[in-house]
Amino acid sequence: MRIAFLLAVVCLLVGCDSRFDTFQPNDVFSLALAKTRSTSTELASRDTSRVVEDLYGTPDEPLWPVSQAAKSPLSDERNLLRSSGPVSSEKDGTHLGLFREHCVTCHALEGSGAGPASVFQNPYPRDFRHGVFKWKSTERGQKPTRRDLRELLIKGIPGTAMPSFALLDPDDLDALVDYVIFLSTRGEVERRMIAAAIDELDYSETSPAKGLILSSQSDTEGGQVVQEVMDRVHKDWEEANSHEVAVPSFAELSxxxxxxxxxxxxxxxxxxxxxxxxxxxxxxxxxxxxxxYDDWTKEYTTRIGLTPSDREAMKPFRDAGALRPRxxxxxxxxxxxxxxxxxxxxxxxxxxxxxxxxxxxxxxxxxxxxxxxxxxxxxxxxxxxxxxxxxxx
Ligand code: HEC
Ligand code: HEC
Missing domain, CATH: 1.10.760.10 (Cytochrome c-like domain)
Known part of the structure; x- marks a missing residue:
């Protein structure tokens, strides 16, 4: 076990294969959706991967698409470039590849939380792609604020494997906050897009009519649905600050x-x-x-009528990258x-x-x-x- 882990870490650091070229598709979500909708999600997933890459780029060259709802990009382009790509330093000492340097062993390249070190952890590292966060100052269903994420990185999450990054440069922290927002947004758009393809665009075992094909251009119906999905997620992030829970005054008693x-x-x-x-x-x-179980686990277990302890039922999900239900x-x-x-x-x-x-x-x-x-x-x-x-x- 230990050796496998070390190998995995070494592979992550030096790159044993070409897994860094693209973000892994969310096959676990796709399988769960196929089960609840009783149809194949293969075509929807394939087209989603293509469109999401058009919009959000790759692990080495991430992009921040402009959406109608959030006109200003939610994350700074320079920060995105600093967090992504392989680990290196520029002449002036600027750190590059921050996410791969500090986070990827646990959170994985696409932010699925299923990095090589995740199997040893309880709770598991967060799958950012759900767009759901636990430790924040906003209302339950809302995104965390930038400040929440920044404080979280500084403090870490005591009692879990999530370490403190208080020693990083403040600029590096800002870049990482932007990158968490990027991965979460990208991953949530991916999930919603596969679902919209099935539910709104007639994707099934066969491709839908031409105008309904998922597209990054908004001149077709398929493209408009993609825009709506993006707008929704970008807007949620943009509005996080306005959903902070006000805390009434608290008397110190003795x-x-x-x-x-x-x-x-x-x-x-x-x-x-x-x-x-x-x-x-x-x-x-x-x-x-x-x-x-938590919602991340319920998605491929109880919520779709499967028993987490049923190894046979879990096998396709585990093969697709799901962590062992806990x-x-x-x-x-x-x-x-x-x-x-x-x-x-x-x-x-x-x-x-x-x-x-x-x-x-x-x-x-x-x-x-x-x-x-x-x-x-x-x-x-x-x-x-x-x-x-x-x-x-
Ligand atoms: C050693 C493993 C490990 C590393 C390295 C790690 N994390 Fe985590 N992270 C975790 C675990 C475990 C959790 C889940 C804790 C929980 O559920 O309470 C988590 C949760 C999170 C969350 C979610 C917090 C919330 O409110 O739900 C964010 C954001 C996050 N990590 C960002 C990062 C970033 C950015 C890095 C790199 C700078 C990083 N993590 C490095 C293990 C790790
Ligand atoms: C339905 C079950 C349930 C009920 C009812 C419940 N909790 Fe929890 N609580 C949990 C679970 C599960 C966690 C662990 C969440 C995690 O770490 O992801 C938790 C965590 C906590 C934490 C830890 C937060 C932290 O920062 O580590 C506190 C404090 C807490 N609960 C207080 C309460 C209080 C006070 C109540 C009553 C108002 C309550 N809980 C009711 C299930 C429950």
Whole structure:
């Protein structure tokens, strides 16, 4: 195992084959779609790969297509070039190939999260192509802001394999943020395009009529659908800032007041409305068995009616590059390690939004206690309780 891993790393560094010429197509998504739509997605995938390459280029020469919705490119052209391509340095010391230098062993060239080192990790590295991120300041269904991504790179994700990149040049960090947005956008457009080809453009075992063929030119119906898909994803990224969750003021309590707040928080934690204990176990000790999967895994398992432990059913997906399905743990909250930050603002956002891509639900914020949600003050009680748990293992 170890040797295979080392070989894979060496291959990544020196290049044992020509896998860097193009981005790998998203075969796992394509297979899952074929199953839910009961048709072949082969032609749709093939044409999607062609159009996506026309629009977004290759790992060595990425492009940022202008879309109607987001007129200014979401990522700086120079940053894109610095992050992509093979690792090297320019005369003035500028680093090139940043993604391959720092990220590719885990996140893979196309950002699938299935890089050679991924098999050893739990949680797995993020597949950026879903366009879903967990640790961010925005509403659950929204993209992270640039600042979220930048802070994430600086801090890393404690408790996971994702390291901190605090020591990189600030310019390199900016370039990498742009490149994450690029890979995520490109990958999400790819997914949506295959689906649109099947659902809107008559792709099946046979190609559709000429005007419905996927195209990077918007003068046909096929081209217009491609534009719409692109516009949608680019716009979501462009609007991320406006979806930041505002955090109301938080009082620092001490002594009896703090103890009373923590006690109320404990009641909410174990109570009907929030029922945190239902997943995290009584006292947040993570003692309950884990039965659920995250959205990245559900896509090729439970969501399409397949049992993750059924090796036979998983085989085509594994062959297409899917990682071995692994359950997601609600985790203990008593070990003092927060993946997305243990400060009050982060916890407020986590509780009121849940965690995107995972089973962790949101608690509704209500203005009056009504048995359905919690008021802001009650959420602060809960936050204080969770913070107290984490410091008293
Ligand atoms: C050693 C493996 C490893 C390396 C190297 C690595 N990551 Fe990660 N990364 C992970 C893992 C594991 C996760 C998932 C953590 C989780 O689900 O909480 C992750 C998650 C992420 C996320 C998603 C955060 C979110 O809010 O969902 C981003 C963005 C990211 N990594 C960017 C990068 C970039 C950019 C680099 C290179 C500069 C990089 N990673 C290098 C392992 C790695
Ligand atoms: C349906 C199950 C479920 C419920 C209910 C639930 N959680 Fe979670 N929670 C999870 C899972 C799964 C994770 C792990 C997510 C991950 O790391 O990807 C998690 C993670 C967390 C984290 C860790 C965040 C971090 O930064 O590491 C906190 C804090 C948390 N939950 C608090 C709560 C609180 C408070 C409640 C009640 C309001 C709650 N959870 C209800 C499933 C649940």
């Amino acid at each position: 002594g009896e007041q703090l103890a009373a707040s923590v006690a109320r928080g404990s009641d909410f934690f174990h109570g009907q409305v929030a029922n945190c204990a239902g997943c995290h176990g009584p006292g947040g000790d993570g003692s309950l068995p884990t039965l659920d 359950k997601i743990a609600p985790r203990t909250l008593r070990d003092g390690v927060f993946h997305g930050g243990g400060d009050s603002a982060s916890l407020y956002r986590r509780i009121t939004q849940g965690i995107a891509g995972t089973p962790m639900p949101a608690v509704e914020v209500v203005s009056e206690p009504n048995g359905k949600g919690l008021t802001t003050e009650q959420i602060w009680d809960l936050v204080r309780y969770v913070q107290q748990l984490s410091t008293s293992p």
